Amino acid sequence: MVGEAGRGFGDIALSGLELGHDGLTGEFKSFCERWEWGVRSLINEGNGFAEKTGLSAGTYYETDQYVEGSLKVVANSAIGNPYASEEEVEKTGWGDIAKSGVYGGNVDYSQESFDQALANSGQAWKDAGRDVMTSHTVGPLGLNPENLHGTFGVSDQEYDGFLDDTFGPSPEERAEAAEQQGAEG
Numbered sequence: 001m002v003g004e005a006g007r008g009f010g011d012i013a014l015s016g017l018e019l020g021h022d023g024l025t026g027e028f029k030s031f032c033e034r035w036e037w038g039v040r041s042l043i044n045e046g047n048g049f050a051e052k053t054g055l056s057a058g059t060y061y062e063t064d065q066y067v068e069g070s071l072k073v074v075a076n077s078a079i080g081n082p083y084a085s086e087e088e089v090e091k092t093g094w095g096d097i098a099k100s101g102v103y104g105g106n107v108d109y110s111q112e113s114f115d116q117a118l119a120n121s122g123q124a125w126k127d128a129g130r131d132v133m134t135s136h137t138v139g140p141l142g143l144n145p146e147n148l149h150g151t152f153g154v155s156d157q158e159y160d161g162f163l164d165d166t167f168g169p170s171p172e173e174r175a176e177a178a179e180q181q182g183a184e185g
Contacts, residue, residue: 079101133146
């Protein structure tokens with residue numbers, strides 16, 4: 001390769017026949033030799049600088065790629081596709097990240113969408129409350145609502161009624177109702 005480590009410029013020298021004049025051939029040969037030594041000197045100077053500062057072009061490139069990939073993952077987590085893997089995000093362009101999620105125009109900001117999200121969130125909290133009240137693992141040494149309601153004279157039927165009144169139908173009951181509704185419709 002011409003110019004590798006500052007060598008090889010002499011290989012591009014042209015003969016007098018190719019240049020058309022002997023004087024020009026000598027000047028061009030002299031120029032190529034000086035250029036070769038100048039490039040060699042600059043390469044040696046650059047290598048010395050890199051060695052003294054501990055820089056490496058490969059390390060710099062890898063670090064740059066890592067940082068850019070990390071920033072893309074962060075940006076994607078804020079505004080992009082929440083289902084994309086880190087590898088997919090790192091290969092994706094910046095514009096595509098912005099178009100893939102919240103700011104991509106495919107988000108429903110309608111009142112119905114917000115109402116549905118609020119209803120889903122409320123039901124999730126009710127389901128979590130029902131889980132706590134029916135768990136055998138909450139509380140120390142078996143002291144939990146599921147185990148204690150009988151101790152206080154509350155029957156299973158009364159307790160289930162209390163749970164339904166407080167938290168609504170259980171997820172199983174809702175799934176069964178949806179299945180029956182789907183079979184009828």
